[in-house]
Amino acid sequence: MTDIELLEQKARQNAAKAEAGMFPSPEASSVPGSIAYPLLTPGATPEDISRHCDEAIQNGFASITVPLNSIPLAVELLSDSPITVGTMVGFPFGSVPLHIKEREIFSAIASGAQEINVVVDIAPLRQGKKQLLFEEMKTLREITEKKQLVFVLEVPFLNALETITAVRLASMAHADFVSTSSGFFGTASIAHASILASASPEGLLVKTVGEIRTLRHAQALLSLGIARIEIPKAPDLFHTVAAR
Structure with a gap:
């Protein structure tokens, strides 16, 4: 069995253990501090952005992701x-060509963004x-300077070798995070998150994008060593928990 196959097998085993609750889970009260809260829908108005920021503050989320403008x-x-x-x-x-990405990054940094995905x-x-x-x-990495840099990999479209290669390249380039997906083409599974967590060396954090409907699901992801969970409807999750 190759190293890649062994790592993939380990990742799948870890995902199954996490789903079964076999790893120590973080306290429920600490989960909001690991949440990334995106608003990337077309036509977001200033009122939408204001409401989004208020919800992030009220719930104690770690970060938000908004369009450039x-x-x-x-x-x-x-x-x-x-x-x-972000x-x-x-x-x-x-x-898009590299020079277009560079221009977007320059614009984002000039506007005050602290995280570039x-x-x-x-x-x-x-x-x-x-x-x-x-x-x-x-x-x-060079042009983002000291801003948090996240490489979004769309793991559901990659095989294990491609995924692990991408993680290793991101680490060599000194990225801060790798992410399972953008969320635009659907969300990643706990198995996808697990392979990133298993492949990432110390110093490279992992973000996952998922349809998280229960607090237990979020805790299972965090128990794998995931640093950030991006949830578009994150406040609904915690409203549900509070109502129990």
């Missing part, structure tokens, strides 16, 4: 909170051109 308002509204303001670059396909073009991975992807990752 909404960053200044979100930064202003969250200026007295520890909540990180945005997406290359969304949703990741296949870059959708990776997975075509080079699927063609075996990992050096091409690595050079792009290095360039993006």
Whole structure:
């Protein structure tokens, strides 16, 4: 059995154990502090952004993700909170030319964004051109400077070798996070999150995007070592918990 096969097997076993509650879970009260709360729907108004920021504050979420043109308002509204303001670059396909991603990043940083989520073009991975992807990752790391850099990998479209290769390249490029998906093409499974967690070396954090409907599901993901869970309807989860 190859190293890749062993790692994939371990990841699947860990996912099954997490779902069965066999790993120590974080306290329910600590879960909101690991939540990334995105608002990436078309046509978001200033009122929508304001409500989104209020919900993030009220629930104690870790971060929000908003469109590029909404960053200044979100930064202003969250200026007295520890909540990180992020945005997406290359969304949703990741296949825009590098110079376009660079311009989006410059715009995001100038607007005050603290976290940059870059959708990776997975075509080079699927063609075996990992050096091409690595050079792009290095360039993006250089221009994001000290901002949090997240490489979004769309893991559901990759096999184990491609996924693990992407994680290793992101680590070599000194990214802060890797993410399972953008959420645009559906969400990742706990098995997808587990393979990122298993493949990521110390210092590279993992974000997962999922349809999380129960607190127990969120705790299972966190028990795998996931640092951030991106949940579009996160307040609903905690309202449900509070109502019990």
